Amino acid sequence: MNMSKRWVLQRRPQGNIQPGDLALVEEPVRDLEDGEVLISTVYLSLDPTNRLWMSDQDQYMPPVQIGETMRGGGIGVVQRSRSDLFKQGDVVNPGLTGWSTHTIAQAGGISPVPVIPGVPLTAYMSVLGGTGLTGYFGMMDICRPQPGETVVVSAAAGAVGSIAGQMAKKAGARVIGIAGGKAKCDWLTGELGFDGAVDYKNEDVGAALDRLCPNGIDANFENVGGEIMDAVYSRLNNFARMAVCGLISTYNDEGPVKGPTDFGRVLMHRLLIKGFIVIEYLPRAAEAFAAMTPMVLSGELKWKAHVEDGLENAVDALGRLFSGDHDGKLLVRVSPEP
């Protein structure tokens, strides 16, 4: 009999996640009923929003309830099937499932992963998955970079930010990234071709932006919030656009999220501020993948995955998103690639 493991939310974390906030539960996998498939998780996606789902603050989906399996996205391989739609060995995306080694799902509710030769499976968890869609649509639909404009991306070396920034470059904008540490900044200005990078861990963000954006900032792809966001916001030009993709600096905190210091700038500089979640762009996913897939195949669009092994390490690995101690899209390899 198969045994499965899953992470269950035991209590809502206060600040950083503590041992005991989640528990790893082991139990037998039940038999399948007609129409169901058993999926063995291969990659689990770790995202800043996971932390939000553990809290009960106002958010865009219901939080995970105490006693429930922690929610997550991933891809897996069909291990057993009682449906004609999928057979053993198929690589599938079950949508938002859980932090678990196994998922039993109705075959009608899951999607095949359209594996393209030459594209590694991790790409579908990153540049050709929700991460890529987030970077693509936040930049192209909200920031709308124009040739010659200056665009600033925070958490720019992150999985989403790096895609967003590269799309702005391809649109002809000057792109400045904000990231933590010299290695990440060097990657931005080197391999990714950004026009400048601000190392928020080692320099004053405002002063660096003044130096790198002498004509102000026309668009901001915002992942961080807090003081870094305020430094960008307070340099936004007339008619600038700010895509609010994430506010990771605030997710470990309780209570209301501080906004920009001077809200008057919205009026005086005719700013547009728009929050978004990738879910609302899913109906337009084909448009983004059609644009990005050739760039992925040619190597023109760069992306990286940071893989941690073993579901039991998922909780510790999530902390890396908040410390910045990872290099690329953060994934947990729950079982070997097929």
Added chain:
Amino acid sequence: MNMSKRWVLQRRPQGNIQPGDLALVEEPVRDLEDGEVLISTVYLSLDPTNRLWMSDQDQYMPPVQIGETMRGGGIGVVQRSRSDLFKQGDVVNPGLTGWSTHTIAQAGGISPVPVIPGVPLTAYMSVLGGTGLTGYFGMMDICRPQPGETVVVSAAAGAVGSIAGQMAKKAGARVIGIAGGKAKCDWLTGELGFDGAVDYKNEDVGAALDRLCPNGIDANFENVGGEIMDAVYSRLNNFARMAVCGLISTYNDEGPVKGPTDFGRVLMHRLLIKGFIVIEYLPRAAEAFAAMTPMVLSGELKWKAHVEDGLENAVDALGRLFSGDHDGKLLVRVSPEP
């Protein structure tokens, strides 16, 4: 020889305008040169933004400089002309000129007022002027009300707010106005047909919004800022739109303008916040006037003017915008209608 009067900014007001902040200067009108016209101001427009122009806070145009004539919009009648473009008696809009009884302008830089029989001259200073354009475009281009949605307008009995709210009604939305005092609220729900009104001077705005907007708020036309804005903002639904037209509650203050308490709502509820100034919509003015002129002629679109007589009363009259002690678009009649 003609004598002219004009208000000159003597020093930047601190808080409410004090005697001595502006001075009324009298001087002879100079002779015209070729191509110039002498305009006798008939109506001067008083707007919240006038107070902003007196300050040196970050704003969308350069502030009025100390020693300069106070900036303002108005319409007038040509008194003398040395141009073939205009003749004595023509009603003209010189654009942004000054708080003055007379203006000398290049004929090429002024516009005729397209007076329509049955439309009073004050309409061109209100519903068929910049005020109407502001209400129309902020609502139709940014708030984009849909049938059945709930739209909240602050300073709803004001010149701009009342146009904005009526346009939302015509688009099929439920419209709730926030205004100060029973008379204004009665006007909103009576003559203007709003679905509800909140009297911010006599009731708790949040509690009233909870009662009047049981399904939350889908769009906000914001004129006020501060706590009233926050009460609306904190009830905005997913994908709600907020047009920031004015922040009048903050114009008498120094320093940064406080924004919404919980900026996280922008992300969690995928809000759009957009600041605007009517100037950027001037190229599309014909579109708005084509929609509104028939409604003005039929009486379907209601508007009111509050006229104070005499340029010497302009400074005191401006204070009425901040106390709410006026009924309709605030104008100064500087000289009799032709």
